[in-house]
Amino acid sequence: MLSLTRRVFLASAAAAAAAFTLSGPVQAEDKPQIEFLYSPFADYAPFFIAKDLGYFDEFGLDVSLAPKSGTAETIQMLASGNSLAGAATWGAGLFNSIHQGATVTIVATLARMPDTVPSPSPFMVSEKAWQDGIRKVEDLKGKRVGIPGPGGFGLYSVAKALEKGGLTLDDVEAIYLPPPATAAAFANGGLEAGWSIEPFALQLEKEGLGRRLVEDHTFGTELGFLAFNNEFAQENEDVVVRFIAAFLKGARLLDNGGWNDEKILDIVAQYTGTPKDTLKGISYTIRSEDGSIDLDSVREQEEFFRAQGSLEYEGPIDIDTVYRTDLLEKANALLAKQ
Structure with a gap:
């Protein structure tokens, strides 16, 4: 259950969302505030870009980036309402938490493995x-x-x-x-x-x-996802849509040559602690252009963990109960208007 303070915030965020248009963003003091949990890896680069290049501001959001220690922490923080947004990887713990009714809303892919070598994860x-x-x-x-x-x-x-x-x-x-x-x-x-x-x-x-x-063992495998606290997503759909749009704008910049930009490398180096010269030599994960999740890949991972005896339920998890493709579609439509 979210606290009274959190509920008051949600109401104010909804009001701010209603006041926003691309042609006339709300004033800074009225922007919905979102804390996003991240790991200091290049997979999270779209969020670093969206923050430092002003994409979140452009879509009327006040986003702060907070480092985290792992997937389990992210799901717990989002489910409890202690943070509103974050990204995490697929795994047995996540599948079990969905089965148990974890109150998170998944809205887009974080990253997937490329179909080429060298691999970002050899x-x-x-x-x-x-x-x-x-x-x-x-x-x-x-x-x-x-x-x-x-x-x-x-x-x-x-x-x-x-x-x-x-x-x-x-x-x-x-x-x-x-x-x-x-x-x-x-x-x-x-x-x-x-x-x-x-x-x-x-x-x-x-x-x-x-x-x-x-290096060719996980071609195309879905690595992780972007998620929100479930109640926040339900009560502030427009805010979530604009956050996704800013993320997609950053992701498209990276996936279409952005890694060759010195300014981009400076930003990623700052958040990851990885020297810029090192960033120039590594391979990167990618994303679908529209941010959609390859559910077949997710199902393969689910079956793997079932075979390992790590799942607490039978049959495929009902991902549709937590994956809001409608919000992703609205974000793509919003971005297309620019």
Whole structure:
């Protein structure tokens, strides 16, 4: 249940939304205020761009960006009303929370894996293991493999990579650790292989600690989504639509050559803490131009976690209960008017 203070805010936000038009934005003090939870990764770059290039202001919103620690935190913060918007990755915890009636509204994709190499999230082998003769996925049977956690995209990605060599997760020793820790584990021989993500993958290569072993295992896979507190989305649809429009404008800028712009790289470097020169050398996730989610990809991940015994329900989750495609369609129509 949202607090009285929050409800008063929602009412004022709705009033401000009603006063907004593209030709005459509301005054700054009247703009709806939204705190957006983000992770300091390039996947979130559209939001950094929308903030620093004034796209949120352009659509009559006062948006603040707040760092977060993970997907579980995002869903909990949104469901409780402690934050209004955020992005998270698909995973067992998210599927179970939807089944349990989590009060979040999903409105658009965050990012998906490209259909090309180099991959933004390669499966890597340590240089030490490579020199010891581990050159193929098949060679990893019984070896230690780094995975960021037991119920998210990292686990799914590693499983898909192992499939390339006829292996399963049961054939390796899973070592759970975050991507930044992989470098030390590769260096000291604590891991033979592991999941990675940019910019850490490039750093492993530059430092001579790791090599890309598999890159074509998650082509086109949906990585994450944009979501809002459910009650806020229901009572402030126009505000949500304008937020999505600003996000899509930033995403389209990036996906149509924006990564070659020095100004864009400066902005992303500021939020991610990744040096600009490093950003120039990495590969990036992408998005559908209209922000739509590939539900077939989501279903594949759901079935994977069911096979792992991580889901608390039978049959496919009813994503339609939380995915508001109508708001996404309105955002695209609003953006088309510019």
